[in-house]
Amino acid sequence: MDSITVGIDVSKDHLDIAVRPGGETFVVERNAAGLERLAARLTALSPYIVALEASGGFEVIAAAALTAAGLPVAVVNPAQIRAFAKALGQRAKTDPIDAAVIAHFAEAIKLEPRPLPDEATRLLADLVARRRQIIEMIGAERQREKRVTIPRLRKSIARLIKTLEKELSGLDADIDDAVRGSPAWREKEDLLSTVPGIGPTIARTLIAELPELGQLTRRQVAALAGLAPFTRQSGQWRGRSFIGGGRTAVRSALFMGAMVGKKHNPVLKAFFDRLVAAGKPKMVALIAVARKLLTILNAMLRDNLPWKHA
Secondary structure (H helix, E strand, C coil): CCCCEEEEEECCCEEEEEEECCCCEEEEECCHHHHHHHHHHHHHHCCCEEEEECCCCHHHHHHHHHHHCCCCEEEECHHHHHHHHHHHCCCCCCHHHHHHHHHHHHHHCCCCCCCCCCHHHHHHHHHHHHHHHHHHHHHHHHHHHHHCCCHHHHHHHHHHHHHHHHHHHHHHHHHHHHHHCCHHHHHHHHHHCCCCCCCHHHHHHHHHHCCCCCCCCHHHHHHHHCCCCEEEEECCEEEEEECCCCCHHHHHHHHHHHHHHHHHCHHHHHHHHHHHHCCCCHHHHHHHHHHHHHHHHHHHHHHCCCCCCC
């Protein structure tokens, strides 16, 4: 018997569901009664995977309800679904079609269930994301301040920067309370921070944005972070390798760690210098350092061991 795969397109008011390989489609409301009916119907089908497309947060309640019902759930990146639809030549876009494409995508790549972050982890991720936004706003205002010559406008920018910095300080305190108040997170942060190049900001970003760290293989975690290289090749022609996709915030944090690590971490510095001496461009070497750093951090959390430079 073929494995059953379910794709769900989530909107504000309803869910469109497609089932493969049978081709069944149906719609339920995105409320408590609709989710209860959906969970019962899918439980009777015993699907291999239930895939939902990330939809601005609308998918969270649905995914949580289905997970609570014991169903194997995974939330997938919309960009991956659109790329898959394009590869299929599927140009039309409606909710039922999207649900069918999601189911087809999950079936084609043998999508595995992914545990949802708990409420506390989602809250920490929101705090970390907001901190990142505030920093970007401060940077933008500082750039404007350099270009403005009118005194009144410069004072306006200075007031706004001061307000943003106060907000940033408050967010840092909230994040610190959340992390240090959780024994599990505190232990993770303390382990990660033993690595030269990993400070509190990077450690907390990884805890919030990559809760799977320490539970996956090095290839799986590199793919989640968008640091797994992929190559363009056809016949005798072989193109350059690229990285992409994954979780942008995690990749940015790891690049920050790699930039510090290649100067102050003896293992990463030797690795970077060896690649550059072998003729690798510095950016390629930096990406490799970020990937190696992620592998080290993943192994440390897996084995519950602090950094130890041999």
